[in-house]
Amino acid sequence: MLQAGFRGQNVEVTHEPRLREQDFGNFQDPEAMDAVFAERQKFGRFYYRFPNGEAGTDVFDRMSDFQSMLFQTMDATPSSSSSKPPKNYVIVTHGLLMRIFLMCYLRWTVQEFEQVWNPSNCEIWVLNRLAPSGEYELAGRWRASPYGGTFVDIKYGRNRNQRLADFMKLQGGQCGNQIGAKFWEVVSDEHG
Template sequence: MSAPRQIIMIRHGQSAANVDQTIYNRLPDYRIPLTELGVAQAREAGEQVRRQLDGQKVRVYVSPYLRAYQTLEALNLGDLVETIMEEPRLREQDWANFQNPSEIADQKELRNAYGHFFYRFREGESGSDVYDRVSSFMETLYRHWARPDYAPNTLLVTHGLTMRLFCMRWFHWSVEYFESLNNPGNADIRTLLKDGPRYTLDTAFEQWTAAVPTNTVLDAPDHIW
């Protein structure tokens, strides 16, 4: 098989940090669990994923974070899963080790002013760093798809920013367009559907400001000649 008929991406359900950001300074980010609501969100998303699979097998790539694994578990895909592969390149953007919420809040303000793609958190990553590892992951996907026994569907259980950057890399969106996009909600699904030799995105990401995929920094409203 040369490529799957669909690439399904899902963001993890609501995590404990989504409701209490102080948890970051006492628990490593990768060990933060889902809330009860997050589990329920993932269960509901699982119903949609099963409908999309329509009885066909899927190969799963999951972020090593606890909230991603718990989301996958709650999807309850059963024997539809051909293989589960832990994929560290699908992890959340690294912000710091044990995070100080007030310091992170200050850095978020700086990131909003500087730009989400290029701003690098102290002791962490920039969006462009995540883009690079997502690009590396895609090369692995292409090699896997070349195998004749690959499942007809691919599922990525990951994080909001990672989903946006995967699509940015896949569809060759500009940085300026990426900057206009909002994260998907908890347990939201986006699917790349095979349409002949190409893929289309089933649902666009919401935007907080107007932009099109071909916009560049020259089109930025605050561009100074």
């Protein structure tokens, strides 16, 4: 079904279990979860471990492992001379994972991460490749329109009304590991 929107193009779709939402624990009681979320706010969203679940640090570890595999795949030589490496990568996941992906890649601090708000449902965040350096910049949230589209700022700060600092949009590396010059891009060069 997804591939129907890309007729005539070579599209590969894979499932990646490391790109799952944070585990909030077993048998979540709605009343008990209110208390858990209140405790999480006091403790800190990144370090708080849900009862029988995960902390943001666990998700960060999964993301670091995934990014290492992604970059190795991107840097690999195609198996045949006729196959071309993909030009664009699209990652479909939950909001927390999107933010942790960027935290890991852009080297946000925990404090910076906790000031970035989750995207809305089905929201698209885009990393654009900067020529000629090949580095990537967080362009923002994509807002489509009948006339094309535009980028709007990512919600940041206590009241979601601050502009994301420019240094938080620039490529900083991958969780402390060295990576190749390539990265994934959601918007192709002709749109970017």
